[in-house]
Amino acid sequence: MPADVRLAEAPFVPDAEIGAFARAQPQAGGLVSFTGQVRVDGPAGAGDVEALELRHYPPLTLPGMRALADEALARWTLTGLLIVHRIGVMLPGDPIVLVCAAARHRREAFAAADFAMDHLKSESWFWKREKRGGLWRWVEPRAQDHADLSRWQNARA
Amino acid sequence: MTIKLVFLGRLEDLAGAGEMLLPLDEPQALPAILAGLPADLAAALQGPKVKLALNGALLPPGAEPVLADGDELAFLPPVSGG
Secondary structure (H helix, E strand, O other), X not given: OOOEEEEXXXXXXXXXXXXXXXXXXXXXXXXXXXXXEOOOEOOXXXXXXXXXXXXXXHHHHHXXXXXXXXHHHHHOOOOEEEEEEEOEEEOOOOEEEEEEEEEOOHHHHHHHHHHHHHHHHHOOOEEEEEEEOOEEEEOOOOHHHHHHHHOXXXXXX | XXXXXXXXXXXXXXXXXXEEEEEOOOOEEXXXXXXXXXXXXXXXXXXXXXXXXXXXXXXXXXXXXXXXXXXXEEEEOOXXXX
């Protein structure tokens, strides 16, 4: 079962993607989806986020996402896996990332979606910057993101 | 011969552009190439968390590739996706 892995250069509609994905998974008993979106108010207290930009490096980014999907498919028994990640400039409220995992039973779907998100946050080839007060600033990775990632390294299948 | 350097994330701001084309007289190892760049940029490119990709393939830590005509070397600082 190949995964559906995409980079989106234009806004996408998570509800429509989730609906189409679910209709293609009649054999699944559970479907878990996660949507990440641009937050209006960031954690730094430096005012509202006016825009967010995701940059990528084409030779690595989509191949890396496909390898991540393959790893999820190898670790859990899924009926389907969808990963959509935006690149380019986004506005508050815009979706950034969507992960959908479907399986016969819910635990595998929860775990696979969680695994994919942790790796998209801190191990995939994206660089994020945000605009506040008219100024663009690169967003550094958070220690929490690396702690989240490390949860999976002690539980290799 | 010409090589291309690619700067991702905050490294692009330091370099002033996302890409830089460098003419070379002959193939050169990475230290020699870095020596020809502004000192602050060269120092940032050698940061401990900066990874390298040569022609789209990730290099192991500490690699010092020799660059020849047409090569593309990307400097990849810590990522922040999602």
